[in-house]
Amino acid sequence: MNDLALAVFAAETGTHLVEEPRERRFERFRRAFDGDRYLAALGARELRFLGRSAPDFPSRLRELHDPPPGLFLRGAEEPELLSRHAVSIVGARACSSYGAQVARLLGRELAAAGLVVVSGLARGVDGEAHRGALEAGGATVAVLGCGVDRDYPAGHAQLARRICETGLVVSEYAPGVEPAPWRFPARNRIIAGLAAATVIVEARERSGALITADFALEAGREVFAVPGEITSALSVGTNALLRLGATPLTCAEDVLEHFGIAPAPASAVELGEHAAAVLAALAEEPAGADELGRQTGLDAAALATALAELELAGAVAEADGLYRGVRPPE
Amino acid sequence: MNDLALAVFAAETGTHLVEEPRERRFERFRRAFDGDRYLAALGARELRFLGRSAPDFPSRLRELHDPPPGLFLRGAEEPELLSRHAVSIVGARACSSYGAQVARLLGRELAAAGLVVVSGLARGVDGEAHRGALEAGGATVAVLGCGVDRDYPAGHAQLARRICETGLVVSEYAPGVEPAPWRFPARNRIIAGLAAATVIVEARERSGALITADFALEAGREVFAVPGEITSALSVGTNALLRLGATPLTCAEDVLEHFGIAPAPASAVELGEHAAAVLAALAEEPAGADELGRQTGLDAAALATALAELELAGAVAEADGLYRGVRPPE
Numbered sequence: 215m216n217d218l219a220l221a222v223f224a225a226e227t228g229t230h231l232v233e234e235p236r237e238r239r240f241e242r243f244r245r246a247f248d249g250d251r252y253l254a255a256l257g258a259r260e261l262r263f264l265g266r267s268a269p270d271f272p273s274r275l276r277e278l279h280d281p282p283p284g285l286f287l288r289g290a291e292e293p294e295l296l297s298r299h300a301v302s303i304v305g306a307r308a309c310s311s312y313g314a315q316v317a318r319l320l321g322r323e324l325a326a327a328g329l330v331v332v333s334g335l336a337r338g339v340d341g342e343a344h345r346g347a348l349e350a351g352g353a354t355v356a357v358l359g360c361g362v363d364r365d366y367p368a369g370h371a372q373l374a375r376r377i378c379e380t381g382l383v384v385s386e387y388a389p390g391v392e393p394a395p396w397r398f399p400a401r402n403r404i405i406a407g408l409a410a411a412t413v414i415v416e417a418r419e420r421s422g423a424l425i426t427a428d429f430a431l432e433a434g435r436e437v438f439a440v441p442g443e444i445t446s447a448l449s450v451g452t453n454a455l456l457r458l459g460a461t462p463l464t465c466a467e468d469v470l471e472h473f474g475i476a477p478a479p480a481s482a483v484e485l486g487e488h489a490a491a492v493l494a495a496l497a498e499e500p501a502g503a504d505e506l507g508r509q510t511g512l513d514a515a516a517l518a519t520a521l522a523e524l525e526l527a528g529a530v531a532e533a534d535g536l537y538r539g540v541r542p543p544e
Numbered sequence: 545m546n547d548l549a550l551a552v553f554a555a556e557t558g559t560h561l562v563e564e565p566r567e568r569r570f571e572r573f574r575r576a577f578d579g580d581r582y583l584a585a586l587g588a589r590e591l592r593f594l595g596r597s598a599p600d601f602p603s604r605l606r607e608l609h610d611p612p613p614g615l616f617l618r619g620a621e622e623p624e625l626l627s628r629h630a631v632s633i634v635g636a637r638a639c640s641s642y643g644a645q646v647a648r649l650l651g652r653e654l655a656a657a658g659l660v661v662v663s664g665l666a667r668g669v670d671g672e673a674h675r676g677a678l679e680a681g682g683a684t685v686a687v688l689g690c691g692v693d694r695d696y697p698a699g700h701a702q703l704a705r706r707i708c709e710t711g712l713v714v715s716e717y718a719p720g721v722e723p724a725p726w727r728f729p730a731r732n733r734i735i736a737g738l739a740a741a742t743v744i745v746e747a748r749e750r751s752g753a754l755i756t757a758d759f760a761l762e763a764g765r766e767v768f769a770v771p772g773e774i775t776s777a778l779s780v781g782t783n784a785l786l787r788l789g790a791t792p793l794t795c796a797e798d799v800l801e802h803f804g805i806a807p808a809p810a811s812a813v814e815l816g817e818h819a820a821a822v823l824a825a826l827a828e829e830p831a832g833a834d835e836l837g838r839q840t841g842l843d844a845a846a847l848a849t850a851l852a853e854l855e856l857a858g859a860v861a862e863a864d865g866l867y868r869g870v871r872p873p874e
Contacts, residue, residue: 311829444646444771457794462792
């Protein structure tokens with residue numbers, strides 16, 4: 215109950231606490247705090263609390279030099295989910311179509327191989343990583359910088375609900391705590407702490423994702439950075455991580471290898487002749503429909519059919535009218 | 545004269561020789577060979593020979609375990625050029641617009657800072673690296689896999705002539721030797737050998753540029769790889785090099801740092817308001833003119849003026865109707 219009292223006291227005083235403060239104010243709060251009643255109220259809202267003294271508190275998080283007093287949980291899964299093999303996937307909110315597509319692909323392939331995908335529910339890379347994991351029917355965990363009863367960002371309320379069906383939305387902050395900029399770096403230590411490896415998909419020169427990478431390194435976890443074009447501002451942070459010694463991520467297998475997991479067998483999708491031609495045309499650079507028509511000689515209807523087939527097979531993704539092969543051809 | 549005899553014997557017998565063969569055929573050839581006359585004939589064609597025993601033969605090349613008997617030279621520069629600080633820039637022939645633009649940019653910036661840019665005169669990355677160096681008024685050296693009197697590839701005859709005005713076209717093969725596939729890997733060891741650092745801009749999974757990288761590593765030289773999108777077949781080789789420990793190249797300064805050279809002061813180009821807006825719109829992703837018009841609100845004429853200004857300033861490059869900022873904004 216001490217863990218819970220500390221967590222709720224932090225929420226009520228608007229402070230970030232990982233140790234019991236030597237304050238008379240906290241002593242008074244603890245004596246008055248009715249933990250059973252608080253837990254009952256949480257339960258009535260289908261929320262739970264997992265204190266850091268609990269046996270099923272994830273040991274990876276307990277290893278941090280400043281583990282949170284506990285995690286508030288929302289969602290269908292048991293706390294044991296937080297102790298399974300997990301990878302964090304994070305990156306820019308205003309990511310490029312490349313970043314979005316890679317995050318989605320990694321979320322999908324890593325979840326399909328059995329890893330829990332941890333991220334921060336933010337717009338851009340985070341959201342795509344969660345969506346990819348859900349598409350694969352895998353488990354994903356969203357770590358918030360506010361109470362788990364808040365849908366933040368608001369545009370991801372529906373995504374949070376979907377995550378709760380097969381995974382967890384967690385936070386060290388008690389329900390009711392509002393998002394605040396200073397909470398996000400602290401939240402990032404939990405994202406890094408829950409996973410044995412952290413993947414940075416896209417990051418500007420100064421970016422919250424780089425803070426997550428720092429936390430991961432500090433905790434002795436593996437950091438992967440996705441290479442990107444050196445002419446893109448959104449890859450300045452990730453390419454700089456590579457210069458600092460982060461492991462280049464070239465495909466989902468690079469992460470699986472770190473976990474000693476064999477990749478899931480590739481879905482044996484047989485592509486039609488037209489689709490194969492379009493995929494070959496996209497092997498080197500993204501292209502618009504006009505350009506693809508010229509390169510393949512397909513008419514508009516045949517091209518549209520081929521593109522739909524490729525998008526369904528997860529082999530091609532579209533953004534801003536530009537189609538991109540989401541993996542190099544074998 | 546022994547160096548020259550060996551080089552000419554290799555040419556006439558169609559073999560690749562780095563040591564004097566213990567053959568009676570070679571003994572007979574050497575006795576009959578009139579070196580002075582051969583050199584006079586070379587000179588009449590404005591070609592020269594630099595034997596590996598000559599004092600101005602580049603010591604970096606002499607260090608190789610299989611240095612060529614010598615180099616045939618075509619061009620205005622003294623052989624001393626081959627002993628100056630040099631960087632090799634190589635990559636895919638069928639490169640993407642990204643690869644072409646980065647090769648051009650690196651050639652320009654590294655030559656402007658005083659490095660000799662070495663490459664192989666091939667289509668794609670090689671040609672762009674040479675062109676960039678020429679644009680900067682710098683020195684560049686093309687290493688051929690055939691005689692220096694051959695313009696190979698034919699489409700680069702004009703480029704070879706421009707290189708000869710301020711630099712050198714060199715080959716270990718005597719004039720008259722035809723290009724042959726088996727000569728290109730041997731040529732690549734000279735490209736790597738002439739430089740203290742080799743940059744691979746774009747490379748497919750199996751690519752001649754990777755052979756150059758192997759030679760550079762074998763000779764104890766630095767290897768830089770330019771990160772690219774993991775969804776591009778043309779970056780599979782370069783990203784794989786990063787996984788193997790090559791140094792990620794994020795800007796020309798990364799190479800200059802290796803040489804202990806301060807970067808050339810950035811040309812203080814003042815961009816107009818429209819040009820600055822277009823550059824900002826291109827910070828994250830390449831875009832076509834329509835998309836740029838939507839993003840900046842500029843009409844077609846103002847947009848065209850801004851793009852021309854940016855291309856002249858070397859800040860934006862165009863390929864296949866797609867504009868790309870060739871360096872991240874400061």
